[in-house]
Amino acid sequence: MSSRVGVDIGGTKILVARLEGDEVVGTKKRSTPQSGVPKLIESVAKLVERVDPEGHAPVGVGLPGQIDAVAGTARSSPNLKGIDDEPVAIRDLVAEATGREVAIDNDVNVATLAEHRLGAGRGARDLLGVFVGTGVGGGLILDGRLRRGSRGLAGEIGHMVVAHRDGAICACGLPGHLEAYAGRASLERRAREAHAEGRETELVVIAGDERMKSSVWAKALEAGDPVARSLIDEALEALVAGITSVVVTVDLDLVVLGGGLAHRLGEPFREDLESSVNQAMFASAQVRVRWAELGDDSGAIGAACLTD
Amino acid sequence: MSSRVGVDIGGTKILVARLEGDEVVGTKKRSTPQSGVPKLIESVAKLVERVDPEGHAPVGVGLPGQIDAVAGTARSSPNLKGIDDEPVAIRDLVAEATGREVAIDNDVNVATLAEHRLGAGRGARDLLGVFVGTGVGGGLILDGRLRRGSRGLAGEIGHMVVAHRDGAICACGLPGHLEAYAGRASLERRAREAHAEGRETELVVIAGDERMKSSVWAKALEAGDPVARSLIDEALEALVAGITSVVVTVDLDLVVLGGGLAHRLGEPFREDLESSVNQAMFASAQVRVRWAELGDDSGAIGAACLTD
Known part of the structure; x- marks a missing residue:
């Protein structure tokens, strides 16, 4: 089976995995350098070299932001220093630093690809990946691609517009966008607005002035908090x-x-979603709604699958 | 160029066209027989023979209802006598009656295909056909197919759900479905409800107890009717x-x-839609919003394109 390397560049860490066929045979990680693009590329190249020292396996890279997979560029990645409004040629930079073939895509597409190739969507012709976290991301597999x-x-x-007026x-x-109702950041904003309007809520009792993390939502639901x-x-x-x-x-x-957020709300949330x-x-x-299976490795695994 | 025959079976008429390459070189039509499937198939076969007497050109058929293009069956076509809840093997019946290769699909997919191949969407890689009439229909071309x-x-x-609650x-x-807001039948229902609740409206003045046709809507808008x-x-x-x-x-x-309805509301409607x-x-x-170009022939033209 062919060897492939996947790189998952997140806001806090970089995870690199080597796959032989469909199996992860090695991983390496480090914290994401926050001093700009050259340092980031250097770190990626070092990790690739460590996970695949002998080889010339092709490299896939997944990262947050607006990614143009065809041009191989990234922009507007708020969590990566140096990737702002102007497109940065991540693909060519990684290719140059590693001497390998490189493909890139955004983190959500890459996670969807991972689930389709090796996770909960194996063998499916078509599927929608739905990732409910700070925002709401999605990835679409049609006819296997x-x-x-x-x-x-x-x-x-x-x-998507889920409220055609007064959204x-x-x-x-x-x-009226889906994320305005279902993303954790929007949910926090709406909870704080309700609180400011005088509604008591466990959400604010638990979170205080800190970020209303997914665990805060889970606890407040458990306590039967109506907001x-x-x-x-x-x-x-x-x-x-x-x-x-x-x-x-x-x-x-x-x-x-x-x-x-979806994982933290757990099986009752998935069941409600599927039946509704x-x-x-x-x-x-x-429609069936299945949990994503690959967890923290899905970014690196899906990135490796970009090279297929 | 290859010869193809397209059959558009509507609730009131059947239109058959022969295409040479991309050009319509002949059409025939007759009213739709309302005495069941055998008579319908016989009429289709005769029209095909008349429009292509020499040839053995393949035949595409577009018709309303729930069409399974792969199985070649139709069901739940309220405007065609004899096509009810059970699937009817229209493709095989037409193939038998004509001795030709046959493909079928629903009227909206066929109209979308026509616009993509020969109409307003020529050369587009991807497009959405939106047909606003009694209901709201759509067709999707992705990667040219x-x-x-x-x-x-x-x-x-x-x-599609455009109102996530209280729709x-x-x-x-x-x-909450799009058609509940934008189809002519739903619009009439809502207008009559408003009237029953005491709101004066030109719509009811013009239509009386008759069906609120698209022209009624156009006239009421022109008259500045607030409902x-x-x-x-x-x-x-x-x-x-x-x-x-x-x-x-x-x-x-x-x-x-x-x-x-869209055509009757005309260019102001298209402009509003595009800018909004x-x-x-x-x-x-x-996104650009362009008028469909092929008018009454689009069904037969698109049906012919099913054979490609």
Whole structure:
């Protein structure tokens, strides 16, 4: 089986894995340098060399931000120092530093690809990856291939419009988007607004002035907090609307669910989502919702799969 | 260039066209027999023979209802006598009656294919066909090919969810669907409800107890009727939500707009739709909305293209 290297560049760490065929045979990681692009590329090249010292295996790189997979460039990656508004030629820089063939894509596409090749979506012809964390990300596999689209927008389900009028405002500034209801950052904003309007909530009791982490939401739900319950219910309704709309648009029957908030809310959340989606759907359009299986390694594994 | 025959089976008429390459070189039509499937197939076969008496050109058939293009079957076609809940093997029946190769698909997919091959979408890699009439239909071209999906649901944009809570009820019985806001039948229902609640409206003055045809809507808008204006504005908002969601899901930059209501509302409607979609969208996701070009022949032309 062929050897491939995958690089997952996150805001806090870089994880590199070597795959032989479909098996992870070695990983290396380090914290992400925050002193600009040259240092970042140097670190990536060193990790690649360490995980595959003998070889010339091709390298796939997944990273956050607006990635143009065809041009091989990255921009607007708020968590990576030096990747701002101007496109940075990450693919060519990594190719130069490693002397290898390189492919890149964004972290959500890469995680979706990983689940399709080696995780919860193995063998599926079509699937939608839904990642509910700080925001809501998505990735789309159609006819066995990652759908990118000519502008690399495909799968940006966080910006689907689930409220056609008077919609909540998304982090992107536009109204009615899925992420404005179902992303953790928006949920925190809405909880703090409710609190400021005089509604008591465990969310603020537990979080105080700190970030309202996913665990805070899980605890508040467990305590039966009505503000948390009502906001998470609306998050579910928004996710149901978005997933239903994807299903009738492209026709698929499998959703792979991941992301920090989804995992923290756990099996009741997945069950609610699956049953609500199927209640909202024609009988002929039933959908399974499965957990993403690959966890922390999915970024590196999916990145390696970019080289196929 | 190769010869192909396209058959458009509608509720009131059957139109058959022969194409040489991309040119329509002959058409025949007759009213749709309403005495069951055998008579329907016989009529189709006769028209095919008349439009292509010498040849053995392959035949494409477009018809309304739930069509399984792979199995070649049709069901639930309310406007065609004898095509009810059980699948009818239209493809095989037409093949037997004509002795030719046959392909079938639903009327909206076929109209979208026609616009992609020979109409407003020529040369586009990806496009969404949006047909606003009694209901809201859609067709999706991705990477130059009609997307059907494993269950033939792809493009069913009328059933996208554009209101994640407290949505209007669609003809299919489910809440919040695009068609519940933007289809002519739903618009009429909502207008009559408003009237029953005591709101004066030109729509009812013009239509009386008759069907509220597209021309009634156009006249009421022209007369400045506030009920018509507010319902059409909400129809636009719902279409904007649906189109925006398709664009961020699959990434495309061209919408081809057709359908009786859309055409009757005319260029102001298209302009409003295009500018509203682009206001609702990231700068990087701009979209053109073009009129469908092929008019009444699109069904037969698209059906012929099924044989490619």
